[in-house]
Amino acid sequence: MLKLEGLTKSFGDIVAVDGVSFSVQEGEIFGLLGENGAGKTTTLRMLATMLKPTSGTAKLGKYDVVADPEQVRGSIGILFGGETGLYDRLTVAENIRYFGELNDMPSADIKRRTDQLSAAFGMQDYIHRRAGKLSKGMKQKAAFARSIIHDPGIMLFDEPTSGLDVGAMREVHAFILQCKAEGKTIVLSSHIMNEVEKLCDRIGIIHQGRLVDVGSIGELRAKYGGDSLEEIFVKLAEVVR
């Protein structure tokens, strides 16, 4: 369960996120769709407690991002687009262990779960090799494993496929669906219509910091009479302007 209430963030005069409210059910994938600069990353950073909201708040499970940031961080996993964010001079296992330790896991649990994830992602051959020496695909799997080492109930994905080729993109999509199958609550930001259509149960369209509409793809289609999400998106953007 995840619930945002009037979440707002200003940087000086710029209101990057403006009173965003929505909620996501357990096991649901919520897509945050918006153009460049719409406020997706800022929203997700507030959910991950990296940024403090200017006003409003959000609850992740029973924890509040403003009141209990530490517990919030302990219950989320993130995968932010672009680089995998692994430490090149540490092995895959060490990278995973570091995040397990930081999230207060007992050593034995880390070991057990690392073995399990290593088998699940087929990383046995390179689990003890330095991350810097691995191929992009290997790194990506290591980053997946690291993000869920502590079995978080909530996953945040910020444009997780940006800059990836088709194969890698499919891997990411499979991973997101696997998280959903495990019952995790997921927020995914994207500006790629297809991705959102393929993965998300519900979609929030964010434009210039405001959430302009929320609904399932079916609902949005019915409401705006459009065919593709792209058309709906363009119409909505025009309405706001």
Add this chain to the structure above:
Amino acid sequence: MSLRHMWIVFRKEARDLARDRRTLVSSLLIPLIMYPVLFGLMSMGMDKLDRDIQQNITVALAPSSDTGEVRDFLQNRVFLGRESIRLVEINVDPVEAIKKGEARFVLEVAADFEEKIATHQPVAISILYDDSDTMAAGSVGIVNQAIAAYGQSLVVERLNELGISTDILQPVRIDYASIPDDQKSGNHMILMMLPMMMTIMIAVGGIPAATDLVAGEKERSTFEPLLTTKPGRMSLLFGKYLTVTLFSLVSVVAQFAGMTMGILVNPGYLSMNGSSPGLGGFSVPLGALVLVILITVALGMVFAGLQLAISTYSRSFKEAQTYLSFLIFVAMIPAYATMMMQPQDLQAVMFAVPVLNAIAALKMVLGGAISNTNLLIALFSSMIYVIITLVFSARLFRRENVLFRS
């Protein structure tokens, strides 16, 4: 803030950096080999110069006095038994010969020298040489001394003929005695330079670590995932802070080890006059030693705090490196300014000024005249500076617009 989280971060960062070649080279290897190499090169250079000065001293005769008699006089009487002085022939004008390096000295000896000696009159010998030439300037004394010794032997001969003791030439004799050298070893060059070198090394030692730990993390985009893990910002910061402090102290220890090796390579370098290292009797009271070590560690922490703050503020690795190299000046200015200052010239106020206080404390302890009050002032003020720099970097580390700049 959680000590356990701090420790996890510290352990990971230390291991991570221990695998980084650049950090190892600049925090460990360079401090370790700097002195042995420096001392070794210096002693090699000195030895060569010494040999050149001492040996192969070429002496020629000016055309006016280039006769068989003069040649024989110099060879078999004046320079007799002086292996290092060699008579050479020159075919050009004396000045030219010296410039070309055919001879280091050109001598002119009065033609009537035999008669002068027989009649107890001074023999005029003039020496032409280039005193801007290091080797000639260095060996002119040897030639001079050879001639003077010959003169002296004539004096002894003549006095003996007259049946007079040579004591008549020495109406007063002076004996010098120096007071015993307990603890005070002020004239040792190393003791004057050590505080300077150590301070600069402390300022430099943590830089690779500090650059890597925040600016580097930002640049490699490992920082955001880290910020979404459970530990609070301050636990992350302190873990990193301890790592930077560790590396600046590692470089100090490496430097000491290197210096010890350097001294073994060239003991003469220890003292100004190139003789008697005499560190054997050097000792520091335990209490003062502990204080000065604490002060040194505190200085390392002050720099670690500043370096992390700068690394946090920087947008990129390059930017951090640029800013951090300016920080070295902060250490260099007081270090050079006080380099030649003797321990007895230290003033109490220096023990309260940042950076300078550590230099002053080191100088004082090495110099021997220890004031525990001043050491305590230095320690106390250092601790205040540690806190100030820590608070400063903590505030910066909390600032969103600094952490998420792009």
